[in-house]
Amino acid sequence: MNGFSLHRAWAIARKEVMHVLRDPFTLALALGLPVMLVTFFGYAIDFEVRDIKVAVADRDNGPAARRLKEIFSASGYFQVLEAADPVGMLDSRRADAALFIEPGFSRDAQGGRPARAQFVLDGSDNSKGAVMMAYLPGIQRAAAARIYGLEPAFAPLSVETRFLFNPELSSRWFMVPGLAVIIIGLLAILLTAMTVAREWENGSMELLLSTPVRPLEIIIGKLAPYGLLVLTGVFFVYLSARLVFGVPFEGSHLLFLLACLLFITAALSQGLFISVAARQQQVAMQVAIISGLLPSMLLSGFIFPVESMPAFFQYFTMILPPRWFMVAARGIFLKGSGLAELAVPLAALAALSLLLLALALKKFKTDLEP
Amino acid sequence: MNPTLKAFIKKELVQTLRDTRMRVLLFGAPILQLTIFGLALSTEIKNIKLAVFSQPGDTAAVRLAEDFYSSGWFKPSVFRPGEDPFELIGSGRADAVLIMPAGGLGRAAGRAEGRMQLLVDASNATKARVVEAYARTITARAAAAYGPAPEQPLSFDVRVLYNPAMESSLFLVPGVMGMLVCLVTIILTAMSLTRERELGTFETIVSAPLSDAEILLGKTLPFVLLGLVVFSLVLTAAHLIFGVPVRGPLWQLFLAAFVFVVTTVSVGTSISTLAKNQQQAMLGGFMFLFPAILMSGIMYPVENMPAAVIGAAYLDPLMYFMRLLRSIMLKGGDLQVFWTNVGALALMAVFAAGLAYNRFKQTLD
Structure with a gap:
């Protein structure tokens, strides 16, 4: 009865997989939406001011x-x-x-x-x-x-600029990895934000609790299938970035996978924490969209650089997982950054994942006390 | 008005507002978000980490570096002498490196050969472009020290209209207002009917002595009202906190908001009739919100979109609302702009409301 049992977590995961499979709309969305949105907006967004x-x-x-x-x-x-x-x-x-x-x-x-x-x-x-x-x-x-027919002016000083990592200044090269970060993160939050709240609303949570399954097993069982689903979505996005947009990939694939796993865990845990705390699907949706959509679009450095924000907000953005994954994804794709350069973002992602997971677990446990 | 309908609308409002968490999310969150985004966001690029590589004792180079750092755009990057400039940028410790000529800048400039090399991290292409423009401006100013700048025979008197100080908050805050109103109304409505169906309370509503249209009205009118309340709140906050002006008439502003809110409430209601469960409703809401926000013109100019896909932007109600807000608040509300955009929005509102009604009737049967 005591301790963590992989077997029981596996049972919860299987139940969750069946939930997803039974709902083809959600499944298709989880797999197809990221690549669709990245491809469309990667093509549509252009920052150059002309005409x-x-x-x-x-x-x-x-x-x-x-x-x-x-x-x-x-x-x-x-x-x-x-x-x-x-x-x-x-x-x-x-x-x-x-x-x-x-x-x-x-x-x-x-x-x-x-x-x-x-x-x-x-x-x-x-x-x-x-x-x-x-x-x-x-x-x-x-x-x-x-x-006036004047000669070009005499210039005692001149600057010769070399653009590194993106010599043609293609805005797609930096937009596409950025879009991927935002969409993946949002999808992960949205997918898990409902799971626990739904069980409370349907009353199936009481049923689940009367079984010998422990909170940690429920949480792991609920996270793992969605993690896999989102990771598959990332793979399609990666293909689109490389094949459709020709974004270079200078870094290590293994490191990218590690960064993805950390980020997805953080985002899924955020959704799960919301779900556990809200207990009501409508409140869960509100909090998920408010804490997910706008902050990740506006404060992650996707378009508005974090370094240009007032000092207070530069610190504030540190609690947002997409802010760190943005640095990691762009670094690995365009600059070939290695483990040494990305130590801080990766450590931050790991810390945020653990923190959010612990919060979800703690809240879940307090709810279970009689 | 039918008293049953009145009671129905009242019930809907009470139900939404009785939960403290809901009240906080509905009224507190938009104001908090407006404040955070209004303060944090700026389209101006600042705090660019610059490393200047020069020979020891090159006072002209030191002076030029000072010009860079005192401009407010650049800040010094920490590095050890002899470090590789490419490595410095690759590791992210510098955004740009300025390499001075080997023989000293002062001497080279005297021979009109003061050629410096600027390495810029272009992994963010927009930022890289701005860094280069800043560097050109600063060097052009510094060049004046090496002889008088040639007189430009032709000159422009430049005047900036609507936003003379070119503050980004004046541009961004109306955009954020539009996004928040859109967000709140979609969140409120996308789940409402799905939830009633899941909980089984939908049958009770259907059995009330009301026509289909009245039921739909009862399910949407309260949210139109709440949407307008939220709009008034964020408008007040934008004016008081950020000093965003309202140069046009208020009736234009509220008419635009009304038509917009009707559109988004109808879209949300359609989503909630289409969704089979609340998770689908939420994903549906996201599928509307994400493109609507990205194509609204708050983050990048919509006109720049390639011709093949720009049509999608013209289907985005938020884009019209954003244009209206900026035109009315900053430019005083040109009537032609007002009626074209309100007209487009109204068309969408009618279409979306028709869709919601149609779907709703099918759900009833």
């Missing part, structure tokens, strides 16, 4: 103004639209920026005098605004050369 629409009010109509517009469209970043009311176009989102060229612009330029134009931009999306501003100096230099 910025500039509404131009040309009140000068001279040759220099015409040349300036040509420089804008030839830069490849801007798409020039003639407009009578450029600010109205900004209000209605039909343009991202407006350029005002006042009468006298061409006269000044041809006379060799400094000429000015007004550039108004929509700053409501601040990152897009910053990109537009960054393109302006290049336009200025090109205009100096073409309109």
Whole structure:
């Protein structure tokens, strides 16, 4: 009766497997959803800002103004639209920026005098605004050369940049492993978040408790089948990343498997803890989605870098398993990071797994006290 | 209104709100999340770990390194002299390494040959692009020390509209608001009918003296109401905590929120009629929420999506709501933008409500 029995855990696992098999929708989702979402969004997400629409009010109509517009469209970043009311176009989102060229612009330029134009931009999306501003100096230099016929400026200092690990700056290479982390983690939480709550609601938990099965055996038995299911999903995602997107895999597969196992255990335990604590499926779903979906999308470093957050939140993110697996997955895929480089993320994942598992077990045991 | 329907709606509200945990999750969690995400998230890249490799005694290089570190974007990375720069980036101890010319920067710059090499960790491509742009800006400024910068004959007066300080919170907070309202309404509704069916209380409701449409109304109206309450809460929080302006009229804001909430409540109700058990309902809710959030335009510009898949974004109600929120709050609510997006949302609301009604009737039979 006492001690951990693999046999009894196995029985619980078999029961859970039957649950999943009986529900083909959940099974298909668990296996197919990750690879579907990774493939779709890996293809869809693109961070590069291009085709910025500039509404131009040309009140000068001279040759220099015409040349300036040509420089804008030839830069490849801007798409020039003639407009009578450029600010109205900004209000209605039909343009991202407006350029005002006042009468006298061409006269000044041809006379060799400094000429000015007004550039108004929509700053409501601040990152897009910053990109537009960054393109302006290049336009200025090109205009100096073409309109005034000046030689390219003398540059005493220059920077030559080499991009390591992703020389073509493909955003897919870093998005695809990131997406995989988020989707796998969420799926793992969602799958287990219901398991125990469901048994409480159906009343089958009392039945289970009257058998000699011990809490640890129930927990292991409930985690193992879902772990296997999610790991199979990871395999499909891996294939998609390599074959569809051509993401390089520089690191060790064994290390990646270890990181995956640690991360999946952490996420499954998080779901299980929620399930044990909530006891009600609707509450479990709420907590699972609130604690899973948004934090893992927004605070894991998936898109918004953790290092740019205020210090307090950099520490706060440490309790999120996806934050650590994000570093590990991108490192192993793109940089070929080894055990030495990933010691901290892996240790953190292991610690979080143990902590969440212990919490679930403890909560479960207190619930069983008469 | 039919008194039975009124009683039904009241019962639904009482049932949802009587659990303390539910009340906390419903009203407390969105405000907490708005605060956390609003404070933590920024699209500006900061704290880039930079290592500067220079010869000992190269004062010009030290001065340039100071320029980098005092810009607020870069911070020094710790390394030992003689370490391999590639190794430094590979291990993640530096995001970028700046290698100064061998003969000293000052002398090289005097001969207009001050060529430095910048190694950037591009495993995050967007970040790498920003790091390069920062480095160019700082060196261009530093170049002024080696002779006057050439006068640019042509110059732009730059003016930034709507968000002159270019704060990311003004852009991100309305987005987070939309996400939270979407999340709450889907969570509330995706399970409601599935749960009644699992518990067997569905039969009791069906036997009430109400028409199908009235039952459906009783099962959705309370959640539309709760969705609007949550919206008002996060709107107040966004305004008070983050100073996000509301430049457009309030009626636009609430009409947009109403149409949006009707859409998501209908989607959630459809999910709950389609799902066989609560686990399916939850997975269904996730299958809607995840793409809806990713394609809403809060994380990356939707217009950038390849033509083959951009159609999917136009099916995302959250994308329209996000556009409406940003347009009304930041730009004062251009009427044309307002009616096109509200129209698109209304179309979706009608479609989703029709689907929910249809599915609901089938469930009843």
